[in-house]
Amino acid sequence: MQSMIKVRDLARTYQMGDIEIHALRGVSFDIHRGEFVAIIGPSGSGKSTLMNLIGCLDTPSAGSYELDGLPVDLLDTELLAAVRNRKIGFVFQQFHLLARGTALANVALPLAYRGGISSHERLERAAAALERVGLGNRLDHRPHQLSGGQQQRVAIARALVNDPALLLADEPTGALDTATSAEILGLFSDLNRSGMTVVLVTHEPDVARATRRLLEIRDGRLMRDVPTSEAWTSQPVPAQRRRRLPVRQQWRIAP
Amino acid sequence: MTAQDSAGELGTLRAHEAATLDAAIDDLLAGGISWRETAHFAFETLRTNPVRTLLTALGVLIGVAAVIALLAIGRGSQESITSSITANGANLITLRPGASTSGGVRSAVGESGSLTLDDAEALADPMRAPNVALVSPEYNGSAQLVAGSNNANARVTGATPVYAEVHNTTVEEGGFLTEAQHRSAENVVILGANIATTLFPDGGAVGEQVRLSGQNFTVIGVLKSSGGTGFGSVDDGVIVPLTTAQRKLFGARAVGGSWSVSTIVVQATSAETVDAAAEEVATILREDHDLPADGSGDTFSAINQQTILETVTQTTQLLTLFLGAIAAISLLVGGIGIMNIMLVSVRERTREIGLRKALGAKESDILLQFLFESLALSGVGGLAGLILGSAIALSVNLTGLVTVSLSWDVALLAFGFALAVGLFFGIAPARSAAKLDPIVALRYE
């Protein structure tokens, strides 16, 4: 079986003046079609760096990365843009919807950048994607007319509209309350059950528990690669999780 | 299975992989957003921010309006001055007795300084003056005209039949002077349009009698109104035969057996030959009057219409250019306004740009979107400026102070310049948008 994602000795070093920051120090793993994976680790461990590399937003300093058979580390920026458009659906913590556009227009945006699809068909496909995330009755709503959970659903519909090989989510529930988070995670599980490969980055164990495989990063290295079902058997789960802080304060506390 | 076999198998597998990879890359390169779609995004942004769009376009709007209005006024003035100079005939050289001030000393008008009919005849000689087409000797004076209970003071011009051709004179009623009337110094008169209305308010002047300086004259024609109000308009004058003016009205002196005239108007064969004709005329007069050939002792002055026209044209063109330059500067300032707003807009929309890139927008797509936006801004401003500028020019025309001349070439030039300004000042903001790193842009607060 061919891997959807094939990462070998992937490293990313940031140059800050004279100082080299080794955000990622050579990680290797494979992710197969249809998997549901969480990348976890403490703040500053290199999760976002890895996520940007997997999402083709960044290029590695060393190592190789193959996505759906494409040697991503060898492609130029123009091709990377096309790869992002065709192969990857992004879901962000902050939703990143265009405030002026309707839900339908937001979801249709990736299809415009794909090109070669009539505007009629683009809207049909966008409507179908919104239907799929349970927002078939909110097509003409603008982001400010929708709740946080609904906005994230629109963002997920936008990620799905191009039939990507991979759904990539960075802290997708970070800006949502617990109940809504559970709903969104349920949606990811449903999508995964219908065959979609999902990789999400989180520092919250509750979110990670919804997935089926954990990749734990620490200090730029891959510490553990285990099925979620086995992850918490050896270590006791903390009885009471620290009360969640609003997102902005969390950011401030994180170094 | 031998080692060689498996190596061969691996080889074909690699070749197969390379082929599918090539196909995949070709497929990735084939897609992409069309420029129409990108333009649509740009227009959407402008449409959903009407106030910002209007304020940004205002600078270009004012610039284009200024270019169009000022150039229309400049050109209009130039045309009306030119046409008033050539209203009484084109390519003319006007000769008068008395030297033009040369060396600060103006020689007295003496017997030798008179122009006569003999001079006019000499100037009309095609052998001596090949560039002269027509010669119109004239005698000027003024007199009171009376018809019934109406009277008017008029400039009286004694003229030969050739006068009509030289001065583009058109007769509205009746006819112009005939050779016979001129030869026998008949008491006939042609009235200017204003004089005719003053003397004969009910019309029907032709055939009537008028008293001119106490003598009876028959009206043989009325001139077409020139509409001009300029100095020396033909509307306020009357024309009589030259011989009548010289002998019966104003008592012209005879010099050496030839009647003197006040003016000789010479028409050159074309606009290009006016200067050559002026040279010929001066040479003939100097020879016939025994004056120094270098012109130092001239007893006549020559006014070259072409020279005046050129001077006036140069001056008004300079004025028009100056007005246009000021307007163009305001257009340029409008362009800087666009750049300013677009740079702010790029910062405001950093996250949008990051998102578009994450969703598959290439650098060139973002560049184009922002270029379209500033182009559209300057286009909207330019179009509104065209309308406003034309409206200003037309309302200036309505006031009657100056005539304006709107023209398509100026409009197109101003609009094109506005678009060029928008494009030029749009490049820097568009480039800064296109170069944004999507990771940084998405995190931008």
Ligand SMILES: Nc1ncnc2c1ncn2[C@@H]1O[C@H](COP(=O)(O)OP(=O)(O)O)[C@@H](O)[C@H]1O
């Ligand atoms: N653009 C950057 N320039 C310099 N250092 C960076 C940059 N991005 C991340 N880092 C550093 O790399 C390390 C890993 O960061 P990151 O991948 O964002 O961690 P995480 O997402 O797990 O919190 C951190 O030490 C961070 O300070």
Ligand SMILES: [Mg+2]
């Ligand atoms: Mg992070």
